[in-house]
Amino acid sequence: MTLMRLTLNTLYLFEEEEAGSTRLGLYVKVLDNSGTQVAEFRWNRRNGEVEDNFQYPLDGDQEWPSVLLFDIGGEPGGIGRITVKAYTDNDERWPDAGHHENFLGAAEVVFDTREPSQLGQVLLGPTTTDNGNTGYAVTGLLETVPQHRFRHVRLVFKDVVVFDDENSDFTHMGLYVRAFAPEQGGAGAIDQELLRWNNNGDRIFDEALFPLAGGTPSPVTTLAVGGPTRIWVEAYTHDDEAWPSGGAYENHLGRAMITIDPGDPDTLGRHVIGPTQTDQTHNGFMVTMSSELLPPDATPNLEITGVEVTQATQHFTPPTGGPQHALAAGKATLVRVYLDSGIDPREGGGTVDGVTGTLSLNGGSFTARSLNPITARPVAQVDRTQIQHTLNFLIPADRVTAGTAKIMVQAQVAGTTSNPMEVTADFRATRPVTVWMVRVSTPTVPAVSAARYRAVSDTLPLLYPIADTGGIVYHTVPGLEEIHTTRDLTDEDGQGDFLDDLEDIQEDHGNDDQLIYAMVARAVPMGDIGGKARYDDHVSFGYDHDITFAHEVGHLLGLRHAPCGGPKNVDEDYTPPDGRTGEVGVEPLNPVNIHPATVGDFMSYCDADTSWIGGYHWLRLLNTLSTRGVRAGEAAPEHPVPGTGPAVPAVLTSTSRPFPGEYVRVRGRVTRSGTVHWAPGLRTSRKPSPPRTVPGPAYTVSVEDAAGQVLASAPTAVVFDSAEQQEALFGARLPYTPRAHRVVLRRDGTELGAMVVPSGQPQFALSAPLSTPEIDTTGVLHLRWQRLDIGEPEPRPAYTYYVRITNADGTFATRPGVNLTDTAFDLDLRAMPGHRRCVAQVIATNGYHTSYVQTPVFALPPRPPQVLAGDAEGPLLHAQGTSPQHGPITGGDVEWLVDGRAAATGGSFDVRHAGSGTHAIAVRVTDPDGLHTTSPLGTYDGTVGRRLPVPPGQ
Numbered sequence: 001m002t003l004m005r006l007t008l009n010t011l012y013l014f015e016e017e018e019a020g021s022t023r024l025g026l027y028v029k030v031l032d033n034s035g036t037q038v039a040e041f042r043w044n045r046r047n048g049e050v051e052d053n054f055q056y057p058l059d060g061d062q063e064w065p066s067v068l069l070f071d072i073g074g075e076p077g078g079i080g081r082i083t084v085k086a087y088t089d090n091d092e093r094w095p096d097a098g099h100h101e102n103f104l105g106a107a108e109v110v111f112d113t114r115e116p117s118q119l120g121q122v123l124l125g126p127t128t129t130d131n132g133n134t135g136y137a138v139t140g141l142l143e144t145v146p147q148h149r150f151r152h153v154r155l156v157f158k159d160v161v162v163f164d165d166e167n168s169d170f171t172h173m174g175l176y177v178r179a180f181a182p183e184q185g186g187a188g189a190i191d192q193e194l195l196r197w198n199n200n201g202d203r204i205f206d207e208a209l210f211p212l213a214g215g216t217p218s219p220v221t222t223l224a225v226g227g228p229t230r231i232w233v234e235a236y237t238h239d240d241e242a243w244p245s246g247g248a249y250e251n252h253l254g255r256a257m258i259t260i261d262p263g264d265p266d267t268l269g270r271h272v273i274g275p276t277q278t279d280q281t282h283n284g285f286m287v288t289m290s291s292e293l294l295p296p297d298a299t300p301n302l303e304i305t306g307v308e309v310t311q312a313t314q315h316f317t318p319p320t321g322g323p324q325h326a327l328a329a330g331k332a333t334l335v336r337v338y339l340d341s342g343i344d345p346r347e348g349g350g351t352v353d354g355v356t357g358t359l360s361l362n363g364g365s366f367t368a369r370s371l372n373p374i375t376a377r378p379v380a381q382v383d384r385t386q387i388q389h390t391l392n393f394l395i396p397a398d399r400v401t402a403g404t405a406k407i408m409v410q411a412q413v414a415g416t417t418s419n420p421m422e423v424t425a426d427f428r429a430t431r432p433v434t435v436w437m438v439r440v441s442t443p444t445v446p447a448v449s450a451a452r453y454r455a456v457s458d459t460l461p462l463l464y465p466i467a468d469t470g471g472i473v474y475h476t477v478p479g480l481e482e483i484h485t486t487r488d489l490t491d492e493d494g495q496g497d498f499l500d501d502l503e504d505i506q507e508d509h510g511n512d513d514q515l516i517y518a519m520v521a522r523a524v525p526m527g528d529i530g531g532k533a534r535y536d537d538h539v540s541f542g543y544d545h546d547i548t549f550a551h552e553v554g555h556l557l558g559l560r561h562a563p564c565g566g567p568k569n570v571d572e573d574y575t576p577p578d579g580r581t582g583e584v585g586v587e588p589l590n591p592v593n594i595h596p597a598t599v600g601d602f603m604s605y606c607d608a609d610t611s612w613i614g615g616y617h618w619l620r621l622l623n624t625l626s627t628r629g630v631r632a633g634e635a636a637p638e639h640p641v642p643g644t645g646p647a648v649p650a651v652l653t654s655t656s657r658p659f660p661g662e663y664v665r666v667r668g669r670v671t672r673s674g675t676v677h678w679a680p681g682l683r684t685s686r687k688p689s690p691p692r693t694v695p696g697p698a699y700t701v702s703v704e705d706a707a708g709q710v711l712a713s714a715p716t717a718v719v720f721d722s723a724e725q726q727e728a729l730f731g732a733r734l735p736y737t738p739r740a741h742r743v744v745l746r747r748d749g750t751e752l753g754a755m756v757v758p759s760g761q762p763q764f765a766l767s768a769p770l771s772t773p774e775i776d777t778t779g780v781l782h783l784r785w786q787r788l789d790i791g792e793p794e795p796r797p798a799y800t801y802y803v804r805i806t807n808a809d810g811t812f813a814t815r816p817g818v819n820l821t822d823t824a825f826d827l828d829l830r831a832m833p834g835h836r837r838c839v840a841q842v843i844a845t846n847g848y849h850t851s852y853v854q855t856p857v858f859a860l861p862p863r864p865p866q867v868l869a870g871d872a873e874g875p876l877l878h879a880q881g882t883s884p885q886h887g888p889i890t891g892g893d894v895e896w897l898v899d900g901r902a903a904a905t906g907g908s909f910d911v912r913h914a915g916s917g918t919h920a921i922a923v924r925v926t927d928p929d930g931l932h933t934t935s936p937l938g939t940y941d942g943t944v945g946r947r948l949p950v951p952p953g954q
Contacts, residue, residue: 002071002072002073002078002113002144003069003070003071003144003145003146003147003148003227004069004070004071004072004080004113004142004143004144004145005067005068005069005141005142005143005144005145005228005259006030006039006067006068006070006082006122006140006141006142007066007067007068007140007141007143007259008028008041008058008066008067008068008138008139008140009057009058009066009139009140009141010055010056010057010058010138010139011026011043011055011056011058011136011137011138012054012055012056012136012137012138012139013050013051013052013053013054013055013056013135013136014052014053014126014133014134014135014136014137015052015104015129015131015133015134015135015136016050016051016052016088016102016104017088017101017102017104017129017130017131017133018088018090018101018102020051021049021050021051022049022050022088022089022090022101023044023047023048023049023050023088023089023090023091023092023093023095024044024045024050024086024087024088024095024104025042025043025044025086025087025088025089025092025094025095025096025100026042026043026044026058026084026085026086026136026138027040027041027042027084027085027086027096028040028041028042028043028068028082028083028084028124028138029041029082029083029084030068030070030080030081030082031080031081031082031083032072032073032078032079032080032081033072033073033078033079033080035081038070038071038072038073038080039068039069039070040064040068041058041064041065041066041068042064042094043058043064043066044093044094044095046061046252046279047093048279050088051281054281056277056281057254057256057276057277058138059234059254059255059256059257059276059277061255062178062180062232065180065230065232065257066257067228067230067257067258067259069145069182069228072113078112078113078114079110079111079112079113080110080111080112080113081108081109081110081111082108082109082110082111082122082124082140082142083106083107083108084106084107084108084124084125084127084138085097085103085105085106086103086104086105086106086127086135086136087099087100087102087103087104088100088101088102088104089101089102102129102130102131103129103130104127104129104130104135104136105125105127105128105129105130105135105136106127107124107125107126107127107137107138108124109122109123109124111142113144119142119143119144120141120142120143121139121140121141122139122140122141122142123137123138123139124137124138124139124140125137125138145227145228145261145263145264146261146263146264147263148184148185148186148226148227148263149185149226149227149262149263150185150186150187150224150225150226150262151224151225151262151293151294151296152222152223152224152225152293152294152344153222153223153225153229153260153262153268153291153292153293153294154220154221154222154291154292154293154294154301154303154340154342155194155220155221155222155223155231155260155289155290155291156219156220156289156290156291156292156303156305156320157177157194157195157212157215157219157220157287157288157289158211158212158219158287158288158289158290158320159209159210159211159212159287159288160175160197160209160210160212160235160285160286160287160288161208161209161210161274161275161285161286161287161288162204162205162206162207162208162209162210162253162284162285163206163207163275163282163283163284163285163286164206164207164253164278164280164282164283164284165204165205165206165237165251165253166237166250166251166253166278166279166280166282167237167239167250167251169205170203170204170205171203171204171205171237171238171239171250172198172199172201172203172204172237172238172239172240172241172242172243172244173198173199173204173235173236173237173244173253174196174197174198174235174236174237174238174241174243174244174245174249175195175196175197175198175212175215175233175234175235175285175287176193176195176196176233176234176235176245177193177194177195177196177231177232177233177287178191178192178193178194178231178232178233179191179192179194179223179229179230179231179232180229180230180232181225181226181227181228181229181230182227183226184226184227184228185225185226185227185262186226187224187225187226187227188224190223190225190229194221194223194231195212195215195216195217195218195219195221196215196216196243197212197214197215197216198242198243198244199214200214200317201242204237211320211321211322211323212287212320213306213316213317213320213321213322214317214322218318218319218379218380219319219320220305220319220320220340220379220380221380222294222378222380225260225262226262227261227262227263228259228260228261228264228267229259229260229261230257230258230259231257231258231259231260231271231273231289232255232256232257233255233256233257233273233274233276233287234246234252234253234254234255234256234276235252235253235254235255235276235284235285236248236249236250236251236252236253237249237250237251237253238250238251251278251279251280252278252279253276253278253284253285254274254275254276254277254278254279254284254285255276256273256274256275256276256286256287257273258271258273260291262293267291268291268292268293269290269291269292270288270289270290271288271289271290271291272286272287272288273286273287273288273289274286274287292342294342294343294344295342295343296344297347298343298344298347298348298352299343299416300341300342300343300352300376300413300414300416301341301342301343301416302339302340302341302342302352302355302376302411302412302413302416302417302418302419303339303340303342303379303418303419304337304338304339304409304410304411304418304419304420304421305319305320305338305339305340305379306318306319306320306321306337306338306421307321307335307336307337307338307407307409307421307423308321308324308335308336308337308338308390309324309327309333309334309335309407309423309425310327310333310334310335310336310586310588311327311328311331311332311333311334311465311588312462312463312464312465312585312586312587312588312612312613312618313581313583313584313585313586313612313613313614313615313618314583314615315583315615316384316583316584318338318382318384319338319340319379319382320338321338321423324423324425325615325618325619325622326426326427326428326619326622327400327425327426327427327428327465327622328400328427328428328429328430328465328466328467328622328625329400329401329402329403329427329428329429329430329467330397330398330400330401330429330430330467330468330469330470330471331397331400331461331465331466331467331468331471331588332394332395332396332397332400332468332588332589333394333395333397333400333425333588334392334393334394334395334586334588334591335359335392335393335394335395335407335409336387336390336391336392336586337357337370337390337391337392337393337409337411337421338379338382338390339355339374339376339377339379339382339390339391339411339418340376340378340379340382341376341377341378341379343378345378345381349377350377350378350381351375351376351377352375352376352413352414353373353375353413354373354375354413354414355373355374355375355376355391355411355412355413356369356370356373356391356411356412356413357369357370357391357393357409357410357411357412357418358370358409358410358412359393359395359407359408359409360407360408360409361395361399361405361406361407361408362405362406363406365399366395366399368393368394368395369393370391370392370393370411371392371393371394371591372388372392374388374389374390374391374392375388376391376411376413377389384584385584385594385596385597386594387586387591387592387594391409391411392591393409394588394589394591395407397467397468397469400427401427402427402428402429403427404424404425404426404427405424405425405427406422406423406424407422407423407424407425408420408421408422409421409422428465428622428626429626429627430465430466430467430471430622430625430626430627431513431625431626431627432466432467432470432471432472432473433460433464433466433471433472433473433515433553433557433625434472434473434475434513434514434515435457435472435473435474435475435514435515435516435517435553436474436475436476436477436506436514436515436516436517437450437453437457437474437475437476437481437517437519437868438477438480438481438482438483438502438505438516438517438518438519439453439481439482439483439518439519440482440483440484440485440518440519440520440521440524440541441482441483441484441485442484442485442486442489442524443486444524445521445523445524446521447482447519447521448519448520448521448544450481450868451869451871451872452519452544453519453544454474454868454869454870454871454878455870455871456519456544456545456546456549457472457474457517457519457549458472458870458871458878459546459549459550460472460546460549460550460553462546462587463550463602463612463613464550464613464621464625465618465621465622465625466625468589468908469878469906469907469908470890470891470906470907473880473888473890474868474880474882474888475514475882475887475888476866476868476882477505477814478812478814478831478832478833478863478884479814479816479828479831479832480505480814480815480816483501483505483518485498485501487501489520489524489525489526489527490525490526490527491527492669492725492726492727493669493727495526495527495529495532496669496727496729497819498518498541499532499534499537499539499540499541499729500667500679500819501818501819502516502518502534502539502540502541503534503537503539503667503731504682504802504815504818504819505815505818506537506538506539507665507682507684507686507815508686508804508806508813508814508815514538515538515539515540515553515556515557516538516539516540517540517541517542517549517552517553518539518540518541518542519541519542519543519544519549520541520542520543520544521543521544522543522544522545524543526543528724530542530543530545530548530551530608531543531548531549531551531552532552532721533552533555533556534729534731535555535556535558535692535717535719536689536692536716536717536731537689537731538556538689539556540552540553540555540556545608547602547608547609547611548608550602550613551602551603554602554603554617554621555603557621557624557625558620558624558692559571559603559617559620559621560603560694561579561603561604561605561721562574562579562600562601562602562603562604562614562616562617563577563578563579563604564578564579564580564600564601564604564605564606565579565600565604565605565606566605566722566723567604567605567721567722568719568720568721568722568723568725569694569695569719569720569721570695571603571616572695573616574601574616574617575614575615575616576614579600579601579604579606580597580598580599580600580601580604580606580614581595581597581598581599581600581601581611581612581613581614581615582597582614582615582616583597583614583615584596584597585597585599585612585613589876595610595612599611599612601613601614601616601617602617603617650807650808650837650839650857651854651856651857652766652770652771652854652855652856652857653766653852653853653854654765654766654770654853655765655766655788655853656761656762656763656764656765656788656844656851656852656853657851657852657853658683658761658849658850658851659683659843659850659851659852660685661683661684661685661686661736661850662685662735662736663683663684663685663686663687663688663733663734663735663736664681664682664683664684664703664733664734664735664736664740664848664850665681665682665683665684665686665731665732665733666681666701666703666731666732666733666734666743666848667679667681667729667730667731667732668729668730668731668745668755669727669728669729669730670699670718670727670728670730670745670747670752670753671726671727672720672726672727674747674752674753675752675753676745676752676753676754677727678743678753678755678847680798680800680819680845680846680847681743681755681845681847681848682802682843682845682850683736683845683848683849683850684733684850686733687733688714688732688733688734689733691714691715691716691717692717693717694717694718694719696718697718697747697748698715698747698748698749699715699716699717699718699730699745699746699747700713700714700715700716700745700746701713701714701716701730701731701732701734701743701744701745701746702714702734702743702744702746703734703737703740703742703743703744704740704741704742704743704744705737705739705740705741706739706741711735711737711739711740712734712735712737713734714732714733714734715732716730716731716732716745717730718730718747730745738849740757740848741756741757742754742755742756742757743755743757743848755847755848757847757848757849758797758846758847758848758849760849761846761849761850761851762787762797762799762844762845762846762849762850762851763787763788763789763851764785764786764787764788764799764823764842764844764851764853765785765786765788765853766783766784766785766842766853766854766855767784767785767786768782768783768784769781769782769783769855769856770856771856772856772857772858775829775855775856775858776829777829777858777859777860777861778829778830779828779829779830780826780827780828780829781826781827781828781829781840781855782824782826783803783824783825783826783827783840783842783855784823784824785801785823785824785842785853786823787799787823797846797847798821798846798847799821799844799845799846800819800820800821800844800845800847801817801820801821801822801823801825801842801843801844802815802817802818802819802820802842802843802844802845803815803816803817803818803820803825803827803840803841803842803843804840804841804842804843805827805832805833805838805839805840805841806838806839806841807833807835807837807838807839808835808837808839808857809835809837811835811885812833812835812884812885814832814833816828816832825842827840829860831863831884832860832863832884833860833862833863833884833885834860834861834862834863834884834885835859835860835862835885836859837857837859838857838858838859838860839854839855839856839857839858840854840855841853841854841855842854862884862885862929862931863883863884863885863931864927864931864932864933865881865882865883865884865889865925865926865927865931865932865933866881866882866883866925866933867879867881867923867924867925867933867934867935868880868881868882869923869935869937872937872938872947873946873947874911874940874945874946874947875910875911875912875944875945875946876908876909876910876911876945877896877908877909877910877911877921877923877937878907878908879894879907879908879923879925879935880894880907880925881893881894881925881926881927881933883927883928883931885927885929886927886928886929889925889926889927890907891905891906891907892905892906893905893925893926893927894906894907894923894924894925895923895924895925895926896909896921896922896923896924897921897922897923897924897934898914898919898920898921899919899920900920900922909921909923910945911940911941911942911945911946912942912943912944912945914940914942915942916942916943917942917943918939918940918941918942918948919939919940919942920936920938920939920940921936921937921938921939921940922934922935922936922937923935923937938950
């Protein structure tokens, strides 16, 4: 008995004896020495037509595989015969001896299994047709097959290369892998689908490589085989079908087959299946894979199947991965290595304890050992939601630099070593999120502390693609670090009024990259909301809750809602469409915290306390915050801090003058039914932000003259965030024109409401102070003013006032008083920035036109900087400074003191770097004028880095 294998490879057709294309039937038979048929193969190119002078792969199909296994008989072997015949016919699908128009000839090869020289490459033909022409030739490989033996074989399907998808554009592709084997060698018969793949439903294109990581049920599988086993692939394309198949396709990309045999090492290892031939006779695709025998006992045979590189979320399909999205530089990174133990599950569950590993970054510039030993298991048992199922490595934030990084990992256990695997990761520099710190008090609830504000906001790098250190830059508004509001935050009007106040505070500050989040203590009632943002004006407020903070800041950075929990203003492109994250989330510095893929995205209304960030919003934020030529965590170049208009002379202006801004800020509210409520407009020089597109009707704000001619117009975003919300905000900044007669809000071109513009400028006068000696620069400035139109016919337009302090150089401008209706305001100068030539202004608007008065010049001493420290428990401490005169203090101007001596600079300090023992830690910030402030943080254990309790009585 001698088991043989004949692999039929190609048919070269010289002449098919027709004027054009035709159908062909090819028949191969294997006979033993007695003439008994022991194997057969048939081929008709899947009922397709053939042409002269073409080469065709004999890819076969499931019914007639092109790999033939047979027993030639005899001991130790015998003589066999391979014959081939072919026929053509224009009308028959299977032309044969009884039904054909042309006979293309026959050929045969005789072999003796006892003679090695008779085996190997086989050529059948060229034949001679019935018209005397050269017909065709068939090539193949004839070889002996070792005796059957039972083993487990691990198959890893890696990539598919698409040469031609037979479509002029992107299309859907369905790829199918099956295994076939008879019952043999103690293993049962195999006829099963191993893998199907459609690129996760996304379209494919020509001349491209696609990972098979998203294939189902898994690109890694283990087969129990007892002898030669055929691995067969085929693929189809269709423009409209997500899963093209043999029952629904536009183009067949071909099929191919290989054989693996546990008894034949030459059939194992790395494989390339294909290239196939499409139904249009082009190269179709090829698949790369590997096959490996697993040990017959509990000896481990570790195989790294995939490597996930993540910072909070990552697109990764276990166990092999797939394309992974970009990450942020300057951010701690967790590398998760997925392993197959290589042990039969019947051998004690297939697990092996004590697996460790090594990581090398960029050729050894940084190396690390795995965080903890793990128990490796069969890959089918690996659960991505269990951190202990993967071999984990931490790359510290200071080692994660912008650019493409190469990460090499390898695992070891019990004297055995896995395959090495190298992956690349794209790390991008990102600018920091710039936040104006505002803390809110109400008549009944005090404001949260500055430390509490930072404890909440400092969690943002857990979710956002920003640097761990310096990823947030904090600004404060001098004198307005804490604001007191009497607005009713339980209803929409009060919430809108409060956002108006915040926008007015910000009017003189920063740019579109600088965001206000006014933090409210959770004891303050706010109805059914946790926070609210005005997208176009970069202002928001909300509770002292980390997810609320991230959610509202996300709105200010352009994110809409994820569709979970019933929000409105949903991003229709969000994936997955259920509004969940869709990916397992991690915290690299605390990897035991795993966030399941089923929790809501932080921009949804689901899972408020446990939501996380999904890949869709990670990439949206990364694209928004990415920079070029800027190091991670380093502030992007700041725009000059603008005032609300060109610099005004620093002289006493006791009678009002027009405020010289180029624009007018218009805002209000509109109900779902179209009722408009106007808020006072204000002349300003702050330029409009780029318009934001939102789904739904198109709203515009326009300014018209008395004849109805439109003088200026701009789109405005109107967003109803929930089904219950009945009123939404709108706003626009339009060029100021003294000819304005009406301001109009339109929806899809239809007028909803108009504000009639009062004629003339607001007329008022400063009553006090009128001379510099009246100003107490070490105390409170008592501002008083009065309208000059008293006695004019009613109704007189209402005036709304703002108090602003600035200086002759325009280096700062602060509005400690906004939306005032009284004609008096007490300004505490002790909290204001210092300058040798300061002035205080009262600004009045009558709804559109804007005027101002101004005090005499006075000098204020420069104020020392303030330390803004983060969580002080350790081991990693964060701090920055802020100067009333100069703004944020970061980088080298933040100095860490250990036992009174300078130890480091920068926005963070790891207490463990202080060394063993007990240490007093403080932080010092220094402004550009050399003024500095030192803040002690506490006493720390230098070994573990944690702050020690304060002894009783101290």
